[in-house]
Amino acid sequence: MKRRELLKGSLMAGVLGLLPKGVAQGAPQNTPYLGRRYRNLIVFVYDGFSWEDYAIAQAYARRRQGRVLALERLLVRYPNGLVNTYSLTSYVTESSAAANAMSCGVKTVNGGLAIHVDGTPLKPFFAAAKEAGKAVGLVTTTTVTHATPAGFAVSNPDRNAEERIAEQYLDFGAEVYLGGGDRFFNPEKRQDKKDLYAAFAQAGYGVVRSLEDLLRTNASKLLGVFSESHLPYEVDRRFQGVKAPSLKEMVQAALPRLASYRPGFVLQVEAGRIDHANHINDPSAVLWDVLAADETLEVLTAFVDQHPDTLLLLVSDHATGVGGLYGAGRSYLESSMGIDLLDGQRASFEQMRRLLGNSPDTPQVKEAYRTLKGVTLADEEAERVVRALRERVYWPEGVRQGVQPENTMAWAMVQRNAAKPDRPNIGYSSGQHTASPVVLALYGQGLRLVNLGLVDNTHVFRLMGEALGIRYQNPTMSEEEALEILKARPKGMRHPEDVWA
Ligand SMILES: [Zn+2]
Known part of the structure; x- marks a missing residue:
């Protein structure tokens, strides 16, 4: 049976009540x-x-x-x-x-x-x-x-x-x-x-x-x-x-x-x-x-x-x-860096957005991340934030994580160095x-x-x-x-x- 037919079969079974579908039923x-x-x-x-x-x-x-x-x-x-x-x-x-x-x-x-x-x-x-x-x-x-x-x-x-x-x-x-x-x-x-x-x-x-x-x-x-x-x-x-x-x-x-x-x-x-x-x-x-x-x-x-x-x-x-604290470095010895780096974060994205307004430029965004989040953004990362705030173009493309543009602002500073984090190694895959x-x-x-x-x-x-x-x-x-x-x-x-x- 092809995958599609299988899927159809299982959907039919669901409709016919052959599959357990209640989220609560049967739970001890x-x-x-x-x-x-x-x-x-x-x-x-x-x-x-x-x-x-x-x-x-x-x-x-x-x-x-x-x-x-x-x-x-x-x-x-x-x-x-x-x-x-x-x-x-x-x-x-x-x-x-x-x-x-x-x-x-x-x-x-x-x-x-x-x-x-x-x-x-x-x-x-x-x-x-x-x-x-x-x-x-x-x-x-x-x-x-x-x-x-x-x-x-x-x-x-x-x-x-x-x-x-x-x-x-x-x-x-x-x-x-x-x-x-x-x-x-x-x-x-x-x-x-x-x-x-x-x-x-x-x-x-x-x-x-x-x-x-x-x-x-x-x-x-x-x-x-x-x-x-x-x-x-x-x-x-x-x-x-x-x-x-x-x-x-x-x-x-x-x-x-x-x-x-x-x-x-x-x-x-x-x-x-x-x-x-x-x-x-x-x-x-x-x-x-x-x-x-x-x-x-x-x-x-x-x-x-x-x-x-x-x-x-x-x-x-x-x-x-x-958002979990992820293991980093050999024997995960660098993991705690994520905790230490949180000390450099002194404002929420809500506040950062308020301070940046709707039309910041790239240097302003980089400065805000440096002073409020303790993070040095690369130019392309800062540009993503500029586009999110100015044009409502969000990143990763097509993904609505929950609340934009803050989610794009968060994803712009995702940790990139798994061996020795220079940003909090705390990651999210969604805002839901x-x-x-x-x-x-x-x-x-x-x-x-x-x-x-x-x-x-x-x-x-x-x-x-x-x-x-x-x-x-x-x-x-x-x-x-x-x-x-x-x-x-x-x-x-x-x-x-x-x-x-
Ligand atoms: Zn909620």
Whole structure:
């Protein structure tokens, strides 16, 4: 049989249901349990965080900072495991389907928040916790209305409907919202000109727009929106003077407020831009956002130590980009150079693009790489960046890695000397999400688990429910049902999986 016929045969078998096609069906299920209840729950989501990101941050902390990551200590001493992340209809999830699995306990199609693709709404866990009397906090480095925080609180068929999600937040009434996304609250920027800041103030929130305001306010309920869109990458906040509160500073503002609620609280903290940094294949932006998450983790574990009725659950929602530190040199002895060379990287590609504008010339590009990335580009490499910024001609040719022109900027400085790297030997083959299992870890008193094993992301919902004694079941949907509905959609309608973030 020719290859083509073989392929046709296997496609037919798939259509006839002869091949196993469900992504979830038949998988063995490990069901971990906690064995005790807690009053407070903190869910710390590392968005788009892979084990490669972990390895690089661990190496950087040890080698360049002479310290051990808080996350490394956590993984060594406390229960942890791996999470399968696939969505209902794809081995590769995005953040809303991943958030839904964790917050609703069921698999969904990529793209909607706490909802099935036929429009059946699901109850997110923080909504149930609120009904049970818990205070609620959402703290993130992305827009505060972004998929990962939103999927824990509200239901919406479109994760990108962030103006609407901002209004849903007002109705939902969490005690603390901190993050970015001015354009979804500001009357001058919203399509409908509604002043959501005024509406939140009227509802009793202290509305703050800068770190200074955040530190000064004594409001018990908080809406803090600190940037037009997402908060800056940590590498730019730290070394380029881009102003915004750090994730740690936001968490330090949220914790005492939430802790003052007698029935307890649920808080989601999201290190949301690890994902974005991986989308743009930017190793230094990834590194510093992981290190900023680690500083935040120190604050959270210290809080748990002082409040032993609190469970901290740390989880990644999926891996993105997956830029690994590659072996280099004889016996791989030069590999660590990649870690040392990261020290010369003092800005993200997002910031470099902002500084270069849309019409830089080759010398300007070379100078920017030299000063901001510690990399000397060859002329032809710099010219690729010029063409990407001026003409939107991207490289490698025809490949849309995820986010352009940043991906071309990243690929321009790919390591070329496998024997002795003079650029970080951290490589990416795409800017998209991947199917890799990701980290899950717990921190709290009285945990009797040693190993969580390999679990499904829907088990995060069960662990949270057990922790707080909140149990309910959302309706499930089969993959076949979901695919039928997607197939029947009118042409031209945006497919919910046409999102990358
Ligand atoms: Zn993403």
